[in-house]
Amino acid sequence: MGLRTFIAGWPVYRQLTGTDPLGRGAAAQSGRSAGLTARTETADRVARSVCPYCAVGCGQRVYVSDDRVTQIEGDPDSPISRGRLCPKGSASKSLVTSPLRQTTVRYRRPYSTEWEDLDLDTALDMIADRVLAAREQTWEDVDSDGRPLHRTLGISSLGGATLDNEENYLIKKLFTAMGALQIENQARI
Amino acid sequence: MAEAHPVGFQWVMEAKRRGAKVFHVDPRFTRTSAVADSYLPIRAGTDIALLGGVVRYILDNELDFREYVLAYTNAATIVSEQFADTEDGDGLFSGYDPNTDSYVQTSWQYAGHEADSGSGHTAKERDSAAGLRHESHGAQVHGQVQRDETLQHPRCVYQILRRHFARYTPEMVERVCGIPREKFLELARAWTENSGRDRTGALVYSVGWTQHSVGVQYIRTGAIIQLLLGNMGRPGGGILALRGHASIQGSTDIPTLFNLLPGYLPMPHHADHPTFDEWVDSIRHPGQKGFWGNARAYAASLLKAYWGDAATPDNDFCYDHLPRMTGDHGTYQQVLNMIDGKVRGYFLLGQNPAVGSAHGRAQRLGMANLDWLVVRDLFMIESATFWKNGPEVATGEIVPTECRTEVFFLPAASHVEKEGTFTQTQRLLQWREKAVEPPGDARSELWFFYHLGRRLRERLAGSPHRRDRALLDLAWDYPTHGPHDEPSAEAVLREINGYDVSTGRPLASFAEAKDDGSTAVGCWIYSGVYADGVNQAARRRSRHEQDWVAAQWGWAWPANRRILYNRASADPQGRPWSERKKYVWWDPQAGEWTGYDVPDFEKTKPPTYRPPQGASGPAALAGDDPFVMQADGKGWLYAPSGVLDGPLPTHYEPAESPLRNPLYGQQANPTRKVYAHPVNSVNPSPPQEHSQVFPYVFTVSRLTEHHTAGAMSRTVRPLAELQPEMFVEVSPELAAEAGLTHLGWAHLVSGRAVIEAKVLVTDRLTPLRVDGRVIHQLWLPYHFGYEGLVTGDSANDLFGITLDPNVLIQESKVGTCDVRPGRRPTGPALRDLVEDYRRRAGIVPGDRPPTVTTPVLRPAGRSDDGPREKGADHA
Secondary structure, three states: OOOHHHHHHHHHHHHOOOOOOOOOOOHOOOOOHHHHOOOOOOOEEEEEEEOOOOOOEEEEEEEEOOEEEEEEEOOOOOOOOOOOHHHHHHOOHHHHHHOOOOOOOEEEEEOOOOOOOHHHHHHHHHHHHHHHHHHHHHHHOOOOOOEEEEEEEEEEEEEOOOOOHHHHHHHHHHHHOOOEEEEEEEHEE | OOOOOOOOHHHHHHHHOOOEEEEEEEEOOOOOHHHEEEEEEOOOOOOHHHHHHHHHHHHHOOOOHHHHHHHHHHOOOOOOOOOOOOOOOOOOOEEEEOOEEEEEEEHHOOOOOOOOOOEEEOOOHHHOOHHHHHOOOOOOOOOOOEEOOOOOOOOOOOHHHHHOOOOOOOHHHHHOOOOOOHHHHHHHHHHHHHHOOOOOOOEOOOOOHHOOOOHHHHHHHHHHHHHHHHOOOOOOOOOOEEOOOOOHHHHHHHHOOEEEHHHHHHHEEEOOOOOOHHHHHHHHOOOOOOOOHHHHHHHHHHHHHHHHHOOOOOHHHHHHOOOOOOHHHHHHHHHHHHHHHOOOEEEOOOOOHHHHHHOOOHHHHHHHHOOEEEEEEOOOHHHHHHHHHHHHHOOOOOOOOHOOOOOEEEEEEEOOOOOOOOOOEEEOEEEEEOOOOOOOOOHHHHHHHHHHHHHHHHOOOOOHHHHHHHHHHOOOOOOOOOOOEEEHHHHHHHHHHHHEOOOOOEEOOOHHHOOOOEEOOHHHHHOOOOOHHOOHHHOOOHHHHHOOOOOOEOOOOOOOOOOOOOOEEEOOOOOOOOOOOEEEEOOOOOOEEEEEEOOOOOOOOOOOOOOOOOOHHHHHOOOOOOOOOOOOEEEEEOOOOEEEEOOOOOOEEEOOOOOOOOOOOOOOOOEEOOOOOOOOOOOOOOOOOOOEEEEEEEEEOOOOOOOOOOOOOOOOOOHHOOOOOOOEEEEEEHHHHHOOOOOEEEEEEEEEEEEEEEEOOOOOOOOOOOOOOOEEEEEEOOOOOOOOOOOOHHHHHHHHOOOOOOOOOOOOOOEEEEEOOOOOOOOOHHHHHHHHHHHOOOOOOOOOOOOOOOOOOOOOOOOOOOOHHHHHOOO
């Protein structure tokens, strides 16, 4: 190591001679941190996304390596958010990769005190059975004057404000065709 | 705003940097107050008194933007001589029907149109939350009206407004809201001085305004101010709703709501809309001005998108497949019906009512009385585990081995594990790309509902039942891809946009929708999002590469328009009001409207255009009628119909208040939706006895670090660490009065529940001097529940169920309670404590609070109605 390199290794020297007089950036950087590479730079791909929390609609860039989300950053191109995210948006990677997420179907039998496992395909079949039974038991064809009602008040649904427009469209379309009227979401509260 | 919408708040700070004055009105000093120029603490539930004071200040000092007001609002319109104001009715308008606690609106109409406009009796409108339909357009009135351009006629809207708000003086504002008059005048001065030809002012609100029994009228008062000051349809102006979920705007536009179909078409009512023609005519109201005149095309095209080949002009496009409303089918009515055993099955799709909805105990007792419950969420939420871990299990009200509800928990895909659009708070659709596959059994709602529908249709194939035709006729053939047969979100977006049925060509705009079955449009206001076969919502041109309007980022409904009613940014002759506030204007050389945004006007209709006699629909709009979705083309200072609790806002006390209304004998909103059910109750308010049992006012809101009912934040480690505990914030004065210790425990009691919280004593809450006495307010976050990394009691358990009559949104921003030091009791003793309070407060299960509290009842137009006995008793 030459004397010049040795001196240049002193943060105070870099602070006095370089472009960082306050010593809060390049002047203070260690050799180790200078050698690090951000995982955003080595990502396999980047998906352009939108924050899932409030309705401001901040732009997000979702970084993926080996088919796993490795980082979520604010999108600097967004005219809405200009690259910024709040504490919740900044925690989105922790949200989607949280170990607390449920990834299997859980089933609670009537009068049971515990959860059980259930196959997804079986669950879908069981739900379809129950929907058809509830419709049959509670169907109202006409009112007392013979005017059409064409509905069931035996089925309710709540939620939609966290979902995509395309999802809300299919939810409303299917429930309406089922005759299920009692469809509501967070906009009511 | 800095707390709940922090990144949006950067624009407020940007404006402040450029000289804007920022006012913050809130019961609690927050991160927003900390950087505002002026902070006004307010008694929760009194905003109409404050805003009404501003209206009076404007009118008294003639500070309205007169040229704008005359040309663009209904200030000059003459109202029926049958109309009587709250000034004469002690807080009731003419037309009040005490038998149904609702108004007959005939006397509110414009002169000469008493019989042919409005909705007449409004009890039915309340049950169907009809006010929500007006999210995209005004209510019905006839387009041709009598006007007095001098604004001197005693029955013109301008003079009615003056009389109505005359008593909202600075002294009254101080007396009602607890805001010192100097502070109020500072606000009124700044607002008016920063509005007009060269300047505009913006109003930003959130659920602090909507979650009240008079919530819609809060926003109406804001609208009156903004119209009087000429702040609508102009850059830097407007009334901006900051909504709380990523696509809550989208789920209102494409509604998962009982009373609406996509694009704010009403769900049919069994008695009012027995046929397709009657349904369509009730929407377009023949004779009115504006774009709702084309409602038949939007309606026919929606049914065509739903039922495809089966929908033809000959069968009214399968109109009889639609279910019919008969009354109130809203979420709170549903929960009471669950408790009464009327509902078999319940789907929860990313919503957690056990924590997020008012009266958590009613929510949980309802869910414990179902045949089956399907919960689709990212995490194991309180609404999935109520049968095991809910507070009612501890009190013995829910016994797991006796609870019959069968529960399916199906894991959902997160926002990065599916593609699709969110509509954010300014109507902007933004497409999200899919980053990764969802883990394990997790699936999108698109997948779940597509495949559930497919299975239902397979099982019903060949069914002889009439009831199954709507499912079997359904157009339900979306292309799928990938290992799980995920349906194509782009194909659904294309259907939402609409297409020509014979060629498949996506429509360029809703102007191309037809009423003959040749077009299918899933949501007419979104038409154009897939114009030219291009996903316009996926556009991401950098803000550095376009102007400040940023029209090439995403796509805004309608027609990619960023400011609604922007014709009003030009004067009646089509010239910008000022160079500084130039936005959209008429180019006489080119013969068209031009500017920075997509003009909200027919492109080549000149400012001088006057409609021919007898015109209706868009052709009836004059060249200087900027409010193109309104039935008379004007901004409404006075609402002759469409608002069920009055044509003008009036201060009523919240349903639960420690105070008698200082303005009128009528205490609370006389049309509020009340449920007399044994599980529900309202704490007594004056003139009832025993209001002192619940002497304190409490309010709730969000913390920056948590999200709604906590499912997306109490489960996330960094956020749970930042705000780890349920707490109640109180002033030092209240802490001394109630014996509370900083960082100690307290419990709060209402007529519904008792909850506990850690005490945070700060001077961010201040006792208010109101109507000669001191009112203490407490503040709570509403994010906590019994699941997740950090847990605590739920603030929403304290609230009962009382709703705004227009949109059926609950009053959950203000209630009354008692507060005591120490932890709450556990087990059955917990209910004993609540029962003791109920007994002392005289709460009788299933009882209705008195609705009318004034002996004055003069229902003009309904001479047969006498005063109501129960009201008179309490007056």
